[in-house]
Amino acid sequence: MSTLTTHTTASRDSHSIGLCKFNTTSKAIEVSDGNSWYIYDYDQFLGSYTGNSYAVSYDGTDDYHTVALDGTSTGGVLASSDTDIALTLSFWFKPSGGDIFGWQDTPTSTSPTILFTPQNASGTTYSLYYAGAYRHTFSSSEIVVGSWNHFMITRTASTNTWSIFCNGNSTPVDTFVQTNSLSNRANMTNMYFSSAYYGHGQNVFDEIAFWNSDQSSNLSTIYGSSTPGSGSPVDLTSSQPYCWWRMGDNESASNGSAAGTITNTGTSSTGSTNYDLTVGGGSPTYTNSVV
Amino acid sequence: MRTYCIIHSSEVSSVDFDQVLQADEDKLRYSLDGTKTFIKYEGTQPFFLLGKTEYTHEEILSILSGSEWTSDEII
Numbered sequence: 001m002s003t004l005t006t007h008t009t010a011s012r013d014s015h016s017i018g019l020c021k022f023n024t025t026s027k028a029i030e031v032s033d034g035n036s037w038y039i040y041d042y043d044q045f046l047g048s049y050t051g052n053s054y055a056v057s058y059d060g061t062d063d064y065h066t067v068a069l070d071g072t073s074t075g076g077v078l079a080s081s082d083t084d085i086a087l088t089l090s091f092w093f094k095p096s097g098g099d100i101f102g103w104q105d106t107p108t109s110t111s112p113t114i115l116f117t118p119q120n121a122s123g124t125t126y127s128l129y130y131a132g133a134y135r136h137t138f139s140s141s142e143i144v145v146g147s148w149n150h151f152m153i154t155r156t157a158s159t160n161t162w163s164i165f166c167n168g169n170s171t172p173v174d175t176f177v178q179t180n181s182l183s184n185r186a187n188m189t190n191m192y193f194s195s196a197y198y199g200h201g202q203n204v205f206d207e208i209a210f211w212n213s214d215q216s217s218n219l220s221t222i223y224g225s226s227t228p229g230s231g232s233p234v235d236l237t238s239s240q241p242y243c244w245w246r247m248g249d250n251e252s253a254s255n256g257s258a259a260g261t262i263t264n265t266g267t268s269s270t271g272s273t274n275y276d277l278t279v280g281g282g283s284p285t286y287t288n289s290v291v
Numbered sequence: 292m293r294t295y296c297i298i299h300s301s302e303v304s305s306v307d308f309d310q311v312l313q314a315d316e317d318k319l320r321y322s323l324d325g326t327k328t329f330i331k332y333e334g335t336q337p338f339f340l341l342g343k344t345e346y347t348h349e350e351i352l353s354i355l356s357g358s359e360w361t362s363d364e365i366i
Contacts, residue, residue: 059348060352061348061352062313062320062331197366279314281318282312283313
């Protein structure tokens with residue numbers, strides 16, 4: 001691998017046709033035509049990938065993180081037209097009981113957009129609510145209690161098809177073709193991790209990523225292996241998630257310390273809204289028990 | 292190891308949040324009728340909780356799964 005040499009805006013190198021430099025002031029690539037510098041600026045800075053050393057643990061009593069990721073039609077993170085809505089949510093999690101995830105207006109909303117919970121308040125058989133109903137109950141081999149699992153849900157804009165993927169298997173465990181409208185979209189205001197309709201979950205979460213596009217064709221890239229069941233979290237920088245919460249790996253984390261605000265390192269992190277995860281309740285902690 | 296104590300909602304004002312794991316009043320979870328909440332901490336029981344029953348993680352999970360704290364209504 002070759003490395004570009006550098007200069008700064010204040011002290012650029014002398015011109016030479018084809019000379020290519022990395023400007024350490026502006027972080028742009030600059031190419032000289034002999035007289036002028038042609039500047040190729042970056043789109044986003046995604047931070048540097050530092051490997052996966054931490055996850056976040058929720059004790060199941062009152063711990064949860066939330067983010068105001070507004071998917072409603074009035075200026076949300078999704079397309080304003082119901083016919084153009086595509087999305088992907090991917091995360092690693094180790095469940096031990098209780099709620100997993102919700103995208104809804106309040107934690108106890110009875111009109112959620114997505115809800116990932118046990119079948120009842122005390123159960124450990126998980127079901128997924130989306131497109132206006134509970135549509136899939138996971139088998140014990142699809143979601144293994146007490147083990148790390150990878151979950152990915154996608155929706156296409158072209159056919160309004162939802163697909164649910166578990167542990168890197170390219171065959172969805174569930175699909176559903178919806179009409180154009182996204183059910184309960186008006187309530188799609190907050191994401192909740194380790195909390196949803198029934199209360200709170202005893203879980204560990206790692207490497208949560210969201211795209212406002214369909215990433216089903218990139219499943220193996222996101223999962224980290226072409227072989228189902230043998231993947232592990234990978235550097236998602238090249239996949240350019242809109243939001244990417246590393247769950248401690250870009251924070252000053254230590255095992256057992258309080259997991260406060262989790263920084264969004266996705267492409268949206270340089271926008272006007274940070275989309276960081278904040279503690280909604282309780283006291284989640286970092287753990288070095290990772291996938 | 293975390294320890295848990297249930298208190299009445301009226302006692303929240305006496306909680307010193309520097310001595311417990313929850314950051315502030317807004318991070319507490321309340322019973323469905325709003326009359327109770329719980330505090331969690333590590334190490335010695337804080338002075339303002341003296342006399343309160345201490346619960347282990349397993350014990351508090353069992354309590355919280357009951358109808359007083361968790362709705363069993365199905366969507």
